[in-house]
Amino acid sequence: MRILILGGDGYLGWPTAMYLSRRGHTVAALDNFSKRRWEKELRVAPLEPVLPLHERAQLWTKVTGREIRTLQVDLCDYPAVEEVMREFSPEAIVHYGEQPSAPFSMIDQRRTVLTQNNNITGTLNILWALRKHAPECHLVKLGTMGEYGTPNIDIEEGFIEIEHNGRKDVVPYPKQPGSFYHLSKVHDSHNILFACRAWKLRSTDLNQGIVYGIETDETAHAEGLGTSFHYDEIFGTALNRFCVQAVAGIPLTVYGKGKQKRGFLNIRDTLRCIELALLHPPEAGEYRVFNQFTEIFSILELAELVKRQGEKLGFTVEIQRLQNPRVEAEEHYYNARHQKLVDLGLRPNLLSDVLIDSMLVRIRERAGRIRTESILPRVCWDHVRPSSENPQGDGARDGRRVATRAKADAVPAGRA
Amino acid sequence: MRILILGGDGYLGWPTAMYLSRRGHTVAALDNFSKRRWEKELRVAPLEPVLPLHERAQLWTKVTGREIRTLQVDLCDYPAVEEVMREFSPEAIVHYGEQPSAPFSMIDQRRTVLTQNNNITGTLNILWALRKHAPECHLVKLGTMGEYGTPNIDIEEGFIEIEHNGRKDVVPYPKQPGSFYHLSKVHDSHNILFACRAWKLRSTDLNQGIVYGIETDETAHAEGLGTSFHYDEIFGTALNRFCVQAVAGIPLTVYGKGKQKRGFLNIRDTLRCIELALLHPPEAGEYRVFNQFTEIFSILELAELVKRQGEKLGFTVEIQRLQNPRVEAEEHYYNARHQKLVDLGLRPNLLSDVLIDSMLVRIRERAGRIRTESILPRVCWDHVRPSSENPQGDGARDGRRVATRAKADAVPAGRA
Numbered sequence: 001m002r003i004l005i006l007g008g009d010g011y012l013g014w015p016t017a018m019y020l021s022r023r024g025h026t027v028a029a030l031d032n033f034s035k036r037r038w039e040k041e042l043r044v045a046p047l048e049p050v051l052p053l054h055e056r057a058q059l060w061t062k063v064t065g066r067e068i069r070t071l072q073v074d075l076c077d078y079p080a081v082e083e084v085m086r087e088f089s090p091e092a093i094v095h096y097g098e099q100p101s102a103p104f105s106m107i108d109q110r111r112t113v114l115t116q117n118n119n120i121t122g123t124l125n126i127l128w129a130l131r132k133h134a135p136e137c138h139l140v141k142l143g144t145m146g147e148y149g150t151p152n153i154d155i156e157e158g159f160i161e162i163e164h165n166g167r168k169d170v171v172p173y174p175k176q177p178g179s180f181y182h183l184s185k186v187h188d189s190h191n192i193l194f195a196c197r198a199w200k201l202r203s204t205d206l207n208q209g210i211v212y213g214i215e216t217d218e219t220a221h222a223e224g225l226g227t228s229f230h231y232d233e234i235f236g237t238a239l240n241r242f243c244v245q246a247v248a249g250i251p252l253t254v255y256g257k258g259k260q261k262r263g264f265l266n267i268r269d270t271l272r273c274i275e276l277a278l279l280h281p282p283e284a285g286e287y288r289v290f291n292q293f294t295e296i297f298s299i300l301e302l303a304e305l306v307k308r309q310g311e312k313l314g315f316t317v318e319i320q321r322l323q324n325p326r327v328e329a330e331e332h333y334y335n336a337r338h339q340k341l342v343d344l345g346l347r348p349n350l351l352s353d354v355l356i357d358s359m360l361v362r363i364r365e366r367a368g369r370i371r372t373e374s375i376l377p378r379v380c381w382d383h384v385r386p387s388s389e390n391p392q393g394d395g396a397r398d399g400r401r402v403a404t405r406a407k408a409d410a411v412p413a414g415r416a
Numbered sequence: 417m418r419i420l421i422l423g424g425d426g427y428l429g430w431p432t433a434m435y436l437s438r439r440g441h442t443v444a445a446l447d448n449f450s451k452r453r454w455e456k457e458l459r460v461a462p463l464e465p466v467l468p469l470h471e472r473a474q475l476w477t478k479v480t481g482r483e484i485r486t487l488q489v490d491l492c493d494y495p496a497v498e499e500v501m502r503e504f505s506p507e508a509i510v511h512y513g514e515q516p517s518a519p520f521s522m523i524d525q526r527r528t529v530l531t532q533n534n535n536i537t538g539t540l541n542i543l544w545a546l547r548k549h550a551p552e553c554h555l556v557k558l559g560t561m562g563e564y565g566t567p568n569i570d571i572e573e574g575f576i577e578i579e580h581n582g583r584k585d586v587v588p589y590p591k592q593p594g595s596f597y598h599l600s601k602v603h604d605s606h607n608i609l610f611a612c613r614a615w616k617l618r619s620t621d622l623n624q625g626i627v628y629g630i631e632t633d634e635t636a637h638a639e640g641l642g643t644s645f646h647y648d649e650i651f652g653t654a655l656n657r658f659c660v661q662a663v664a665g666i667p668l669t670v671y672g673k674g675k676q677k678r679g680f681l682n683i684r685d686t687l688r689c690i691e692l693a694l695l696h697p698p699e700a701g702e703y704r705v706f707n708q709f710t711e712i713f714s715i716l717e718l719a720e721l722v723k724r725q726g727e728k729l730g731f732t733v734e735i736q737r738l739q740n741p742r743v744e745a746e747e748h749y750y751n752a753r754h755q756k757l758v759d760l761g762l763r764p765n766l767l768s769d770v771l772i773d774s775m776l777v778r779i780r781e782r783a784g785r786i787r788t789e790s791i792l793p794r795v796c797w798d799h800v801r802p803s804s805e806n807p808q809g810d811g812a813r814d815g816r817r818v819a820t821r822a823k824a825d826a827v828p829a830g831r832a
Contacts, residue, residue, distance in 0.1 A: 078525055109494055109544035113537050120536065120603075121529050124596075128525035152585035153578060162569060162578055162590075167749070169568035174578075174587040175606070180540075183610060187536075187603040190591070194599060198743040198797050327614040333583070381614050 001278065002026045004090035006075065006097030006126075008068075009033060009053045011228045011235075012142075012211065012270055013096045018218035018225065019271040020094075020278075021066045028088050029053060030097065032074040034118075035228075035235070038104065044232035044374045047214075047244065047366050051224055063222045075122030078129070085133035092138040092278050093130075097122055098184070101234050102146070103325075103379040105181035112180045119184040120191070127195040138281040139203040140274060141192060143185045145263045145293060145336065147207055149176030150329050155336035158205065158289020173289075178328050179381070189289075196287035203286075204277045209263030209293025211270055212239035213355070214362055232374035239264065239302050241375060243356065246310035246317045247363045248370045255377070256324030258300030261334035263293030266349040276344040291338040294348035309356040313364075325377040417694065418442045420506035422491060422513030422542075424484075425449060425469045427644045427651075428558075428627065428686055429512045434634035434641065435687040436510075436694075437482045444504050445469060446513065448490040450534075451644075451651070454520065460648035460790045463630075463660065463782050467640050479638045491538030494545070501549035508554040508694050509546075513538055514600070517650050518562070518742075519795040521597035528596045535600035536607070543611040554697040555619040556690060557608060559601045561679045561709060561752065563623055565592030566745050571752035574621065574705020589705075594744050595797070605705075612703035619702075620693045624686065625679030625709025628655035628767070630775055632684055648790035655680065655718050657791060659772065662726035662733045663779045664786045671793070672740030674716030677750035679709030682765040692760040707754040710764035725772040729780075741793040 003020050007013040008029025017029040031053060039045055051059070057068040069088075073080045075097050098119040099105065105115040123141070130137050148155045151174070160173045172193065175186045192203050214229050230236040231244035242252045265273075273292045282288050297305075303319045310317040324330065342348075349355075363370075419436050423429040424445025433445040447469060455461055467475070473484040485504075489496045491513050514535040515521065521531040539557070546553055564571045567590070576589045588609065591602045608619050630645050646652040647660035658668045681689075689708045698704050713721075719735045726733040740746065758764075765771075779786075 078529070109541065112544065113494070113540050116536055116540065116603075116607075117533050120532055124529050124532065125525065128528065151587055153580040153583045153587075160578070160580065160590075162576070162580075164569040164576065164578075167569045171567055171569075171590040172592065174576075174590050176588065177606070177610065180607070180610070183603075183606055186606055187532075187599075190593070190599055190602055191532075191596070194593065194596070200798075382616075 002089065002091045003028075003278065004084065004088055004093045005029045006093060006095045007031055008070065009228070010035060010096055010100070011230065012267065014053070014056065014227050015216045015219055015267065016094055016096070016271055016274055017068050018060060019216065020275070021060065021068050022064065022218060023275070028069040028071055028090075029057065030071040030073050030084065032072060035100070039235070042104075042234055044230070044234055045371065046228040046230055047363065047369055048226050048229060050226065050228045056225055059222060059224050075125055076118060078125045081125045081129045082133060085129040089134060090137050092140060092281070093126065094274055095123070095126065095139060095141045099181065102179035102181040103234050103377070105179050105184070106379050106381055115181050116184045116187065120187050123188045123191060127191065127201065130201055131195070131199045135199070135201060136284070138278065139192065139201065140277050141188065141203060141205050143189055143205050143207045144182060145207050145209045145291060146182040147175045147177050147186045147189065148173065148336070149178060150332040150334055151176065152333050155291070157291045157337050157340050158207070178326065193287045196285055200285040202282045202284050203288075204282060205287065205289045206273065206277065206292045207289060208270065209265050210237045210239070211265055211267050212237070212351070213267035214240070214359055216268055216271060231370070233377050233379065236375070238262070238299055239306070242303055242306040243359045243363055244370055245375060246306050246315050247360060247367050248372050249316060250372050250375070251318040251320035252303045252306060253320055253322050253376065254299055254303050255322055255326060257330040258303065258321060259298050259331045260328060261296050261298045261332070263291070263296050263336055263338065264351065265292065265294045266351070266355065268349050269294055269346065272346060273341050276341055276346060280344050290340045291336055292341060293336075293338055295350055296334060296336070297351075305351070306356055309353055310360060313357065313360055315360070322377065325380040327381040418505065418507045419444075419694065420500065420504055420509045421445045422509060422511045423447055424486065425644070426451060426512055426516070427646065428683065430469070430472065430643050431632045431635055431683065432510055432512070432687055432690055433484050434476060435632065436691070437476065437484050438480065438634060439691070444485040444487055445473065446487040446489050446500065448488060451516070455651070458520075458650050460646070460650055461787065462644040462646055463779065463785055464642050464645060466642065466644045472641060475638060475640050491541055492534060494541045497541045497545045498549060501545040505550060506553050508556060508697070509542065510690055511539070511542065511555060511557045515597065518595035518597040519650050519793070521595050521600070522795050522797055531597050532600045532603065536603050539604045539607060543607065543617065546617055547611070547615045551615070551617060552700070554694065555608065555617065556693050557604065557619060557621050559605055559621050559623045560598060561623050561625045561707060562595075562598040563591045563593050563602045563605065564589065564752070565594055566748040566750055567592065568749050571707070573707045573753050573756055574623070594742065609703045612701055616701040618698045618700050619704075620698060621703065621705045622689065622693065622708045623705060625681050626653045626655070627681055627683050627686055628653065629683035629771070630656070630778055632687060647786070649793050649795065652791070654678070654715055655722070658719055658722040659775045659779055660786055661791060662722050662731050663776060663783050664788050665732060666788050666791070667734040667736035668719040668722060669792065670715055670719050670735055670737050671742060672737065673746040674719065674737060675714050675747045676744060677712050677714045677748070679707070679712050679752055679754065680767065681708065681710045682767070682771070684765050685710055685762065688762060689757050692757055692762060696760050706756045707752055708757060709752075709754055711766055712750060712752070721767070722772055725769055726776060729773065729776055731776070738793065741796040743797040
C-alpha cells in the first residue's frame with residue numbers, strides 16, 4: 001500500500017513510518033518541522049536528541065534496505081498538498097500532522113489561533129486535495145479521547161443512539177473537549193464527517209488515549225532511529241513525565257486530586273491500531289470512529305505505579321499534588337467503549353511493571369539531559385503565567401503565585 | 417448599555433444597530449467590509465444600492481439626533497480587536513461579523529478555508545480580548561438552526577438530556593451541519609462554550625432560522641437607511657429569493673423535492689430577539705443557547721405562498737424543481753424547540769399574506785435592478801461548476817450539465 005504519514009517527524013509519526021515500511025508498504029513521511037521550532041521557542045527538548053528526519057530515513061535504508069521518502073511540506077500550503085497527492089498518489093494517509101499540545105494551545109491568543117488555524121486548515125486542505133486527486137484514498141486521522149470530555153454517561157465510539165420523546169436516532173457523540181487544542185480535533189472531526197457525506201470520501205477517526213512508551217521494535221533496530229520523547233509541561237504526557245520525574249528525583253506532579261480517569265495505550269499498540277485501520281478500510285462515503293486505547297487509569301493510580309517501580313530500582317519517589325492548572329472535573333464517572341479495534345484483532349500490550357521498569361532504566365541512561373525546569377506547569381487554563389519570551393507577561397492575573405510555586409518545587413537537574 | 421455590533425454593515429447588523437440606538441443604547445457598528453468585496457468578486461449585488469456604513473450612520477444622526485459610531489476593523493486583526501475592547505469597553509457584543517453564506521463556503525478550497533479561518537479566528541480573538549479587557553461583557557453570538565441538521569429526534573435548545581445504559585447527563589446537542597459555513601458556526605459554538613467554562617465569560621448563542629423581510633421601523637425612517645437585501649444564489653435566502661423571482665417573472669427555484677423543512681423568522685423578530693437576549697443576560701460562566709425562529713415551513717410551502725400572493729398582484733408565477741445542488745435530506749422529520757425567547761417576551765410577527773404582498777410591491781419598485789443570472793445555483797456541494805472567475809474550472813466533474821441547466825432556465829433580466 002502507498003501510505004503517506006503526515007507529521008512523520010513526530011513522536012508517533014516516525015515510529016509509524018518505520019513500522020509500515022518494515023511490513024512492506026511504500027511509505028512517505030511528510031513534515032514541516034514546526035514542532036522542532038516550537039520546542040526552541042518554548043525552551044523544551046526531547047529527552048534524547050532526535051536526528052533530522054532525512055538522516056533517520058537514510059539510516060533506516062542503511063539498516064533495512066527499505067526506503068522511506070521524506071517530504072518537507074506545510075499542510076497549510078494548499079498547492080504543495082495538491083502536488084503531494086498528485087505525485088505520491090497515496091492509497092492511505094495517516095494524519096498526525098497537527099499541533100499536538102493542549103497546554104501550547106492555552107498559552108496565549110497567538111497560540112490558540114495558531115493551533116486552530118493550523119490544524120483545521122491542514123485537514124481542510126487534505127480533504128479538498130483528496131476530493132480532487134485521490135477520492136478513493138483512506139484518511140486515517142488521529143483524534144483524541146480528550147475530545148469527549150468526561151460525561152456522566154458511557155462514552156461510545158463516535159456515535160450514540162439517542163431515544164428522545166419517543167423517537168430514535170443515531171447521532172455523533174456530543175463532545176466536550178477541555179482545551180483549544182482538543183477543540184481543534186473536534187472541529188476536524190466535524191469537517192471530516194461532512195466531507196465523507198458530501199464527497200463520498202472515506203475516513204477512520206481514531207480517538208486515541210494517552211500514549212506512553214519510548215521504544216518500538218523499529219526504534220530499537222539501530223542507535224539513531226529513536227523517536228521524539230517528551231516529558232516537559234508542553235509536549236510531555238502523564239506517564240512519560242512521571243517516569244522522568246522519578247528518575248530525576250523530583251516529585252511526580254499530580255494535577256489536583258489526581259482522580260481524573262483517562263484511557264492509555266502503549267506506543268506499540270498505537271502502531272498496531274493504525275495498521276488494523278489501514279488493513280480494514282471503510283467504504284466510500286463512510287466516516288467511522290474507533291476509540292484507540294487499551295486501559296483506563298486515574299492519574300494518581302499511574303503515579304503510584306511509577307512510584308512503586310521506581311522505588312524497586314532505588315529511586316526516591318514522592319507524589320505531589322499541584323493545584324490543577326487545567327479546568328477539568330477531578331472526580332467523575334468514566335467508562336469509554338474501546339471494542340472496535342479489538343474486534344479487528346488488537347491484542348493489547350497492557351501496562352506492566354516490566355514496561356515501567358524498562359522505561360525507567362532507559363531514562364536513567366539519559367538522566368543528565370533531563371531539564372527539570374521544563375516539567376512544572378506554567379500554562380494555566382484560567383490565567384496566564386509570564387512566559388519565558390515575555391517575562392513580565394500581561395494579563396497574568398495569578399502569575400506570581402504560580403511562579404513562586406514552581407520555584408519552590410524546582411530541583412537542580414541531574415540530582416538523580 | 418454600551419453595545420458593539422460586529423458585522424454592522426450587513427443585512428441584520430445595520431438594522432440591529434439602528435434598532436438599539438433608537439432605544440437609547442450607545443451603539444458602535446464595526447465591519448471590515450469584506451462582504452462588499454466578496455459581492456464584487458462573485459458579481460452579485462443587493463437589490464437596492466446600499467450607502468457606505470459611515471454615510472448611513474451620518475444620515476441616522478441627521479434624522480434621529482442619535483449617534484452610531486462606525487469602526488473599520490478586521491476581527492482577525494487581534495491588536496485592533498483589543499483596542500476596540502479597551503476603548504469602547506462594551507457591556508454587550510452582538511456578533512454577526514462572519515462570512516455568512518453556505519454556498520460561498522462550498523465554492524472551492526480557498527473559500528472553504530477563508531470561511532473557517534475567518535469565522536473561527538474572529539471569534540477566538542473576541543474571546544481572548546473579552547477575557548483580558550471586558551470579562552463581564554455579554555457576547556451575543558449569531559449561529560444558525562442549520563447547525564443542527566435534520567436529526568430524526570426533536571431538536572432542543574442547545575443541550576439535551578440523554579439517558580444511556582441507565583445513566584443520565586445533559587450534554588451539548590449533537591450537531592450535523594450541512595456546509596463548511598454551517599460547520600464554522602458549530603466550531604464557534606464549541607469554542608465559546610469552552611471559554612465560558614474555562615474563563616467564566618458569559619454568552620448567548622442564537623441558533624437563528626432563515627430570516628426574511630426587507631424593512632424594519634428604522635430602515636423605513638428615511639430613504640438611504642435601507643439594508644443589504646440579497647436574492648442571489650450566494651447571499652440570498654429562500655423566501656427573499658422567491659419574492660424576487662416572482663417579480664422577475666422567472667420560476668421560483670425549489671431545490672430537489674422541496675420538502676426540506678426549516679425554521680423562519682421575520683427580520684423584525686430578529687431585532688426583538690437580540691434585544692431580549694441583551695436585556696436578560698446570562699450569569700458569569702454561563703453559555704446558553706436559544707433557537708431563534710418563529711415558524712417552520714417546507715421550502716415548497718413557502719414557494720406556494722409566494723406564488724399565491726404573486727398571482728394576486730398579477731405576476732405569472734411558476735414553481736420549478738431544480739436538481740438539488742446541496743447534499744441534504746429532502747424528506748425528513750423536523751421538530752425544533754423555540755420556547756426560550758418566547759418565555760422572555762417574544763411576540764412573533766408570523767409570516768402573513770400582507771408581509772409577502774408588501775415585499776413583492778417593494779421589490780417591484782426595484783425590478784429593473786434584478787440580475788436574474790445571479791439567482792440560479794451554480795455552486796454544487798458535490799461537484800464544482802466553473803466559476804465566473806475561472807470559466808474553464810478545474811475538477812468540474814459535472815460542470816457541463818449544470819452550466820447547461822442553468823442556461824436553459826435563464827430568463828432575460830427585467831422581464832417582469
